[in-house]
Amino acid sequence: KQEVTQIPAALSVPEGENLVLNCSFTDSAIYNLQWFRQDPGKGLTSLLLIQSSQREQTSGRLNASLDKSSGRSTLYIAASQPGDSATYLCAVMVQGAQKLVFGQGTRLTINP
Amino acid sequence: GAVVSQHPSWVICKSGTSVKIECRSLDFQATTMFWYRQFPKQSLMLMATSNEGSKATYEQGVEKDKFLINHASLTLSTLTVTSAHPEDSSFYICSAQRLAGASYNEQFFGPGTRLTVL
Numbered sequence: 683k684q685e686v687t688q689i690p691a692a693l694s695v696p697e698g699e700n701l702v703l704n705c706s707f708t709d710s711a712i713y714n715l716q717w718f719r720q721d722p723g724k725g726l727t728s729l730l731l732i733q734s735s736q737r738e739q740t741s742g743r744l745n746a747s748l749d750k751s752s753g754r755s756t757l758y759i760a761a762s763q764p765g766d767s768a769t770y771l772c773a774v775m776v777q778g779a780q781k782l783v784f785g786q787g788t789r790l791t792i793n794p
Numbered sequence: 795g796a797v798v799s800q801h802p803s804w805v806i807c808k809s810g811t812s813v814k815i816e817c818r819s820l821d822f823q824a825t826t827m828f829w830y831r832q833f834p835k836q837s838l839m840l841m842a843t844s845n846e847g848s849k850a851t852y853e854q855g856v857e858k859d860k861f862l863i864n865h866a867s868l869t870l871s872t873l874t875v876t877s878a879h880p881e882d883s884s885f886y887i888c889s890a891q892r893l894a895g896a897s898y899n900e901q902f903f904g905p906g907t908r909l910t911v912l
Contacts, residue, residue: 713899714899714900716900716901718903723885723908724905724906725800725887725903725904725905725906726838726887726903728900728902728903731900771837771838773838775899775901779843780826780891780899781828781840781843782828782838782840782889782901783840784837784838784839785837786836786837787837
């Protein structure tokens with residue numbers, strides 16, 4: 683059974699810092715891995731999707747990497763801003779079933 | 795492109811009543827739609843997978859007679875919470891997967907529906 687773990691559960695940093703969020707998964711048989719952002723009481727905003735054949739994806743200040751063999755992904759946020767404060771969720775799509783399995787999320791707070 | 799809507803965005807109902815939530819893919823056809831549930835400060839848990847024209851597949855522990863799913867067209871899936879109870883209060887989110895083409899294995903998420911059962 684696929685399990686996804688995100689570390690840390692919560693992170694608070696001053697504005698302007700670069701930071702890394704971690705995601706690990708137990709089964710490397712995945713189609714893709716996706717990072718989402720969720721603001722309180724809102725739905726999901728897709729940030730980056732990495733196909734299983736890819737190593738990384740970049741969008742603006744965000745960079746996500748994928749090491750399928752070791753079951754790890756990182757989300758790198760450069761020059762953090764207060765508007766980046768949200769919960770970040772990592773999810774993997776399981777091969778065959780095409781189901782998404784989510785991690786518990788990292789609650790990020792950027793302090794002005 | 796790839797916009798998914800949900801209606802209503804929030805609903806309050808009395809215990810014992812039924813509530814229907816709609817999930818629509820607005821600008822693409824979706825062979826498969828997914829229904830998730832999220833409790834406060836927790837992650838999303840998949841409830842069921844819905845394929846157009848066939849019965850939904852429910853995850854272990856999800857009561858299919860309580861959470862009725864209908865996927866009547868390639869752009870619409872509905873979730874009906876029957877005889878709702880306070881413990882059914884939660885945030886329900888749907889997602890849709892494209893029929894084909896680019897990003898065929900990517901799920902696009904709706905904005906969610908907050909259900910409160912009194």
